[in-house]
């Protein structure tokens with residue numbers, strides 16, 4: 001029996017199901033959840049969608065019935081503890097479920113992981129369906145539905161899967177773009193998805209704060225390693241000045257990577273006084289998850305990140321010098 005049938009069996013057995021994805025959810029996590037939620041609704045299943053952080057505005061069109069909730073210890077911990085089945089989507093690392101993880105673990109029932117991030121050493125899942133060649137977790141959800149419930153691949157389901165794939169492939173431009181994801185896109189259009197409108201919903205709604213912040217960043221890009229590395233920082237003071245919120249920052253590392261001559265871009269984001277989030281993007285000649293892993297993070301070969309403790313003034317030089325060190329080591333190997 002393949003994993004899709006096993007997962008389906010667990011869904012059939014379960015009376016309550018939790019769907020979740022990583023913190024600061026992106027289009028892939030949200031689209032995958034929305035697509036699977038349509039399937040569960042069709043199967044008359046009781047389920048709940050709990051996120052560890054807010055659903056970004058640009059994805060709210062995937063949640064017309066306000067089913068996406070933010071995990072609240074008081075409101076949800078008992079429910080999570082007693083749930084029959086937990087399905088983690090696009091998670092990368094289980095600790096990216098935040099406080100929810102403890103409760104998921106305590107419930108002692110089935111944990112399903114569906115993901116396209118590289119497999120980590122610890123795998124506390126009962127069923128693990130990981131495929132690093134998939135363009136997005138949404139592509140895996142498509143495979144599941146195409147095998148288990150093809151009759152219910154509705155326009156809404158295709159729209160959610162399309163969002164997952166479109167956002168994780170940079171609108172079919174990154175090197176994870178593959179044949180299947182184009183086929184799925186074609187099927188989505190056949191099913192009636194208005195792809196131009198979807199693109200507009202996701203990318204055509206930049207807040208003014210986001211552009212103000214982008215201007216501050218563009219003015220302060222730092223080039224290293226013969227211009228092959230570009231880095232920038234976003235301090236809390238910059239966030240405040242631009243009146244920006246967390247989701248306004250999404251995509252900036254992609255923007256910096258697009259500069260001519262740049263191979264790798266790095267963002268250092270001041271999360272709090274003593275923690276920073278770092279994000280890497282690579283054009284494809286350097287693999288950057290090695291750097292993210294050094295800082296206990298993870299991700300894909302060309303898109304990765306980590307959370308680093310320490311004041312931003314100390315984190316920046318540490319991360320920049322480690323990045324240069326790893327890039328030059330990769331150059332040495334290539335010689």
Ligand SMILES: [Mn+2]
Pocket residue numbers: 028029090116136137168
């Ligand atoms: Mn993904």
